[in-house]
Amino acid sequence: MMTASYCKISILRLCRVHPKCLRGCSASAVAFSPVHAHYCTSCVVPVVDRDTYSQAFGNSSFSLKSYSSNTRVPLSYVNSQLPKKIHVGIKRETLTTVKIRNQYSIFRLCRPVLLTNQCPTSLHHNQGSTRKISNMAADGIKLSWNVKKEQIEKDTDVLMERVKTVYDSVGAVKDDQVTFDNVVKAAADCDCWYAVERNNIDFFQHVSPSKELRDASVAADKKLSEFDVELSMRQDVFDSFVAVEKLPDFKSWKPESRRFVERVIKIGKRNGLHLPTEIQEQIKGIKKRMSDLSIDFSTNLNEESTTIEFKEEELVGLPEDFVKSLEKGSDGKLKVTLKYPHYFPCMKKARNPETRKIMETAFNSRCMKENTRILEDLVRLRDEKAKLLGYPTHAHYILEMRMAKKPEIVAEFLSSLKDKLQALKKEELDLFRQYKKEECEKYGFPDDGQINNWDLRYFMNMAEEKKYAVDQQKLKEYFPMTVVTKGLLKIYQDLLGLVFTQIKTTDVWHEDVTLYSVKDKKTEEIIGYFYLDLHPREGKYGHAACFGLQPGCLSADGSRQVSVAAMVANFTKPTAEQPSLLTHDEVETYFHEFGHVMHQICAKTDYALFSGTNVERDFVEAPSQMLENWVWEREPLLRMSSHYKDESAIPDDLLEKLTLSRQANAGVFNLRQITLGTFDQRIHTRSEANTAAVYSETCSDILGIPATKGTNMAATFGHLGGGYDAQYYGYMWSEVFCMDMFASKFKKEGVMNPEVGDLYRRCILQPGGSLDADEMLRNFLGREPQQEAFLASKGLKA
């Protein structure tokens, strides 16, 4: 029996008072007013008691659908038979989008109406979470952010218990009794709600303004990650899936269901479930340690809060608005942090090489002591695990499930590109040295005749400004964040056939956060929601990223769970004098991350395992990178900009220079990416590594600029702490496909062509991970992918 408690909320009541239909038809219409109800806290369906229900709906004569038998029941019967507590799942989005003509259609809006006093999810678990969902404005969101520390702790335990119950039942099915329902559906349903509730616990660590909540979230994440390791090592569940695959009718199942089963078995084997128990135990131990280490690695970076104090004259060259925005420290000095909005301007604009050197050294020494040790432990553990599973190295293990398949292919990809880029790099570095000579003579700085790490961004920026004469400061004035946001959202809507609506809600983790619903323009169906959290604050995740929070997939009752994602970034906050102005880089980042958001939301799969961006990791950047192209094209650029003072458009000459500047510094920029990708492959194709030494060696080999003495950039390389290990190359790899898609379709048929946008949405975004990336690409391109467009974008020939 269900033991969940109920929390008080309001649900929408239907009554017929409005003279006109909401959608403009003349037949009898409905309006909505609140009725007291509660949410069942386990299944998140509103629950009302019998009297309230009769009062609210009792005068109606429309029939209701019975949840259990799936037959229509007249209301008179319902009234006499109602259980004390009724689960009524009223979906507000359905109410507002379906044409309402008569009473009958009202009923259609109330699906699913669950005539049961038993919570449907109690079939899977005994206890509900303590979470109260207050996002009434956004029905379909099963997440809540008004949470206390104790709740996180309690929810974590309850959640683990519930999941374990499902796994126990799936694992307990005898081999000769396995069916789709008792194994595949049971596990998939669990995946669906587990993902939501888990994200609703561990997302706080990245964004909550409360240190207490962040800490509770980190602790819970550790616990849950260990629990995930346990789950992934369940031999009994693995065996049930192996038995399912042997069912005589398995071959005739829906392809996505077959893929799910095959994937679960493959993952099981990659966890060693086909190996002897003692090896499995070793693997389990290693995975648990790795998961803790990964979390520590990223927490250390997030919590890092070094500030450096500079005299104002040491910051000469930096824009006035930047200097003005700095906090004052001791003796009138100015405080600079190592967060992106401080670090990058300093590296690009601070004229004094000593200032840049201090900044660069501090930046690449962040968390050096603790994170170097963690990363090197991780390298050892990853190798150990790969060998236990029968792979030569960790990179072999990782790449097996990627488009690239093997380390040799990645090495060849990176090194052939490196060779192609050498001539470009030489030209660029020669120019930088010349600039440096001139600067040193002009301002009396000593010239060591070489380009150091702390010089690189400064002279790259100078080359952009001089060679292409793009004045980034001037350009910034055309990108107020509100204008960019509006333009960006409009472009995505037009291109992909979507409608975004901002929703007022207080159920967010910080007051800066906004929430939008996403509707399909044609069907008017709500397909998801996204949050935007765009400004830095203490303790917040320090990069730009998209977090999937609620997978879009089928839920237990067969209805579609809408997808919810959050974009987190660190764009400069507005000041009293000036709105938040974005650099062109930041606009590009915005487009990039929002590309991930769209991938999360437009994917439409049956299984959470294949939802959203759950594609091959070396393809996952392709959709987001492809959308970066829009910030280099005239038409979209004009749509997302206007001067913050007089709303004038970017002048033509500035626009032209900007688009030309895209290939600026292509040699150095891409070789740096290759350095990172190669470093990642190098440390993950050996059994242990001195990361500082390997990094420095790789820098010298590829870029020809050694790492700054006493630093270890690897300790700050968040990607390698977990998630992108042995796969950083994926950024460049997926660029091949993104440029191919862009050049052969959008560039040819129009960057704002909605037909191409629709094809793209259907072929690339919608399948999520339910198809292999190369199949999706063939569907979209109508041929095999090619490298030409990618090379051309770097100023190279095939």
Ligand SMILES: [Zn+2]
């Ligand atoms: Zn990305």
